[in-house]
Amino acid sequence: MTISDSTSDAFLKDFHYVATIGATANNGVDRQAATDEDRQSRTWFADWVNNRGYQLRIDGIGNMFALIEWNPGAPFILVGSHLDSQPLAGRFDGAYGVIAALHAAEEVDQRIRNSGSKPPFNLAVVNWFNEEGARFAPSIMGSSVSAGLMDEQQMLAVTDLQGTAVGDALDSIGFRGTDERPTAAGYAEIHIEQGRILEREKTQLGAVDGSWYTQKLDIEVIGEQSHTGATAMADRHDALIAASKIVLMVENVTGDFEAEQLVSSVGQFVVEPNSPIVVPRRVHLVADLRSNEKEVVETARGKLKDEIEELAQASGLKIAVKDFDIRPNRYFPESGLELQEKVAADLGLSIRRIQTMAGHDSIAMNTVVPTVMMFIPSADGVSHCEREFTSDDDMVAGLRALTEVAFAMIHGELDDGGSQEYGGPHDGGLRTEGSQA
Known part of the structure; x- marks a missing residue:
């Protein structure tokens, strides 16, 4: 089973539209956390969710969740990434993962409704707050708060270089929420590689098995x-x-x-x-x-x-x-790596295991729930730069893979019954000493 042409076309249309929000002169974007440009992309996300009748939640640190519930009371598989960017950044980093997750989730929802089945897990798409850490340090803030690695009140008090606190900035754009976070049973994220290994090896997918210290x-x-x-x-x-x-x-x-x-x-x-x-x-x-x-x-x-x-x-x-x-170094579950490899084989996509040198929301989530992290190629390995680029074909291939991974995860194919200690060595988790002053 694979996504329809209409799904891939709708995804590409949305992706290229969101790239106009905060667009820069050289085909990049500038949507730093809790700025007006971030507000515009968040409003687009909220409208997309509401127009499809899904439930929207916004928590106290500004994370946004689109909930698709087939099994009332059951926990959620989360899929997503972030819409905020670095200054003068590329249009693919983070945003690709959110928009792909929205369309993968809509495809999965249609399949479930057509089948009349009730999977053991529900599905939610997430836009994490301040993954980039450009305006407010540290980075990976929203997902780390959600995972219990950072204290929410301390993060709300973090200030930018002008002295504006996170909480005040979220209030100013209308996206500091009070909603309860959905209970997560797993997480999947797709992202551009931000390196050149996949491009050099002409490989369509990277199954991330670990992160650098x-x-x-x-x-x-x-x-x-x-x-x-x-x-x-x-x-x-x-x-x-x-x-x-x-x-x-x-x-x-x-x-x-x-x-x-x-x-x-x-x-x-x-x-x-x-x-x-x-x-x-x-x-x-x-x-x-x-x-x-x-x-x-x-x-x-x-x-x-x-x-x-x-x-x-x-x-x-x-x-x-x-x-x-x-x-610290983190390691992703073997069951998730094998799932990605099976999905790639079924779809006829090439895949290899790969490490991430960059930080991602998946690294935080991998400390609390079974997590899948996938990469697609980056042209010339360039990222955090207006020249950042990934082809439509590579993005659609990743969307196809994410859809099948999400479909498998809501059916429990990555659930280990709580037997696994996630993330690898647990030597203190994320620590956030220091200041942004």
Whole structure:
């Protein structure tokens, strides 16, 4: 069984329409969490759900759920992703997974109604809040709150760089809800790979079997503000000079390991007072370290902290380093991997097992319920960029696979009766020390 041409056509129409919400000049989107552009995409989601007579729920952290209930009182298989984006981002990341989930769910609903059967589980499509973490850190916020990995009240109090709290921002766009979350029995998500393995190997699907160890460092450099022209060089305490050296440290530490064994970057960098005639007094930056091996990240972290301490002593500046957003390796259930492989074989699609270096809502959900994560190819491996691209054919192939996975999951094909400890090693889960200031 496979989806109809009308289903794939309707999906593509919706996908390309949503890409116009927050569209940028170079075919990307900018829909950061709880902005007006995010409000528009959320309104589209709500209208889509209401127009089909499904039940819409919005919880206290802004997660949106479209409920399809055939078996009153039974728990739900969740399918979905997120509609928020990075600044000047691609139009596929996250949004593809939500829109594919909506159309997969509608197809499954039609099958169930035509058959007159009552599956053991109901189905719900979810749009998670603030997966990207661009405006509000940490990322993967809505799904992590849902999974009990982050505290809802603490996350509602998180502020952006302008001092606006998550709760206030959600109130301002009308999407801070009070509804109860549906009881989840499983979760499935489809996403672009954001790498080039599938494209390079000409493979249509990736069955994600595990995630990389991730850790961020929240770094604050404190110097002294002074005049760029009138202050002697010997008398300056320039926070930006020290922060620039730290950026290079974060880049250079990867050279201590085998190629691509460790990836690192400084993605956020805030300079104060950011005036052309003032020596900077404060710089805040966030360093990101990732590897498939926890020990590699911890070794790199240790070296960076030692080098930063030496820099602080040599420069006479105060430099504070906090561990932030630590995510252990997670492993997806073997039964879910086998299900994806069976579905791919039935549909005539090529598939391979693959790891994810990026974080996803599926990683949070995988700690509490059996979870499936699927990838489709990304052109040139480019993501978080307006040049991000995946073909219509690859998106439809993924939609076909997601539909069959969802259909199997509502019939209990991934239910293990609670015998499995999800996610692999449980060494503390997500931790969120540090701040976004």
